[in-house]
Amino acid sequence: MEPGVPASSSALARVRVVPDHDPDPASGVAPVTVREARFPQDSAVVSRLVAAYLHQTEAEKAERALADERVDGSLPARYQSEVDDPASAFVSSTVLLGVADREAVAMVVLSAEAGAASIARFWVDPAYRGHGVGRRLLAEALARLPRPVRLSVWDWRTPAIHTYERSGFAVVTSWESRDRLVCMELRTDSIER
Structure with missing residues (x-):
């Protein structure tokens, strides 16, 4: 990806739907698809999800x-x-949505500029955690992003850290x-172990 080119106008703009090929019928969670958010149509949805993420994060920080x-x-x-205007806030990024039911x-918000891609605002509704939703979303994010991929995560979010490590991320300076x-980084192509 060329520096300065908005992520949504390059390789990140590919739209792929990734079905959850291994749903657990006993979980009660429908198969997951991943799609790119469309603005302004998805503004309310992205606003709701990013608000949930930010409120949870602020509560945990407090x-x-x-x-x-x-x-x-x-x-x-x-x-x-x-929250107020996600279309403007993420204008240079790509927002992927995990859809179930x-x-x-x-x-998750994807960005790529100046030689490094990044993942931010990764959020899964608590009712859908532990059912592969986050794993599917992360796999699609990594399929779209050039390397290296960087992210930061609060140290108390150990399940997220373990998920990133299984996907090949390593803790860096x-x-x-x-x-x-x-701070974590994925330097090469990696698949979940």
Whole structure:
């Protein structure tokens, strides 16, 4: 990918639907498909998912004294714009949605610029965790992104860290100034082990 070219106008723009080829009928979770969000049609869906992600993250940070608890339930201004106008907030990115039961239940934001791709705002609705939704979404994200791929994750999110490690990510020297963020990178093509 060329530096400065918006992710959605290059290789990230390919639209593929990835069926969950191994659904567990006993789980009660429908097969998962992955599709690219379309704006403005999907603005409300992306807004709902990113709001859930951000509210959960802020609550977890407050529990660990890394952020002030907001009694009114609001988000810091730097994040509220992603909820209010996701089409503008993610204009240079690609948003993938994980869909089950005809409803978007997961999302991830992909970006690629200046020699490194990144994954951010990876969220799976808690009711759909443990059923392969996140794994399918991550596989599709990695199929679309050039290497290296970078991400950061809070150190208390050990299930997410283990998922990334199984997909070939390794912990690297931090580029983050915020305490407790683990920086990870995938340098070569890798498949889940």
